[in-house]
Amino acid sequence: MAFVEFREVSKVYRMGEVEVAAVDGMSFEIERGEFVVVVGPSGAGKTTLLNMLGGMDGCTSGSITLDGREISGMDERALTQYRRLDIGFVFQFYNLVQNLTARENVELASQICPEPLDADEVLAQVGLGHRADNFPGQLSGGEQQRVAIARALAKNPKLLLCDEPTGALDYQTGKAILALLQDTCRATGRTVVVITHNSAFTAIADRVIHVREGRVAAMEVNAHPASAETLEW
Template sequence: MSENVLMHLDKVSKVYTMGEVKVEALKHTTLEVYQGEFLVILGPSGSGKSTLLNILGGMDQASSGEVYYKNRNLTQASEASLTRFRREEVGFVFQFYNLIPDLTAKENVEIAADLVDNPLLVNECLKDVELYDRMNHFPSQMSGGEQQRISIARALVKNPRLLLCDEPTGALDYSTGKTVLSLLKKINVEKGCTVIVITHNTAIGAMGDRVVRMRDGEIFEITINESPLSPERIEW
């Protein structure tokens, strides 16, 4: 495997069984993810992009095919090993923030820091997302955009190599969404973190180094952006 390949999926499929019905959510998918890239995965609801993200993040296991993280085969990993992978290597950002309501912003970030051996400084991560002055506020006292930025700080504090973002702007208005995308791009550039954003918003594809397009559980196109747009220049 090339040194700049962080993850490699080889002919990966995922089948869910619901009673007597089998649903093939992902079909024979092959994909390389490069270290330090900003990758956008586009597709409508039901296209398989969330299933792909879950497999990349070790939250779900493939029904067939191979998944490699660097030179490590995750397909054969135990549940304990996958848990360590998620804790130590991956940061997650979700559409609906998933903050703990009874904890302050700082405490929400501290919980993630406690999961790893070498976390970043909590206060520095709060400064990175420009919410240092709001660290003692509870989620209910914050706007949706602020809550999403705290969830990014929570992911960032683990110092992950891979940041997986599932519709990170889906619950936000246009202006706030662009602020969040700018923050994700800043983390990608300044921290050298590989960022993967899955979205149905085709405009966001313009900021990716590469764009993966999916439908019906398959990748049907991968394009390279020679000149990715800054989030400020994206319109939707």
């Protein structure tokens, strides 16, 4: 069994008399420890996919499993535990608590997880050990995103989900964040999924899932992924 499995997953929203399928019979697999890029245009179903995999939204039909557990059939209480313990989230906007230091933002993870990683160690891993006592307002956008990544990693999650993690960053800073995510995947064996509209990111992925109109249009495995530091777009 693959680490992540989507089996004929659909998500239908009802708007009055109209039904809209944001995801329409989507199937794919992800292996443990892979760096995965899910790519597609706006409205293709990428964020809906991420929300369902992250336990923030349920599917209308089909099955979703992570590490042998079916999450598509979980009740709200079980999904809350799943989000807390198994998933690390990184979004386009950093969602840091402004009146907490970088260290304190990362330490938030220790309040909800049984086996959190040390905040100072994780900040050092993302290159911000020297900024642990700074508040978000004293950090650049790239530094704030590094704190957000550290906060997600400190939960010691099984899966790291990143929704357009470079979307609010300039080109060079965005490359640095992608390199950090790729290096983290390689160094820790953690499974990382990056959602993006930027097809250039596919070069650095172990696995690429192309999404279009709520379906998987194609999936490919890169035998020799490029380094994020070499990316250009």
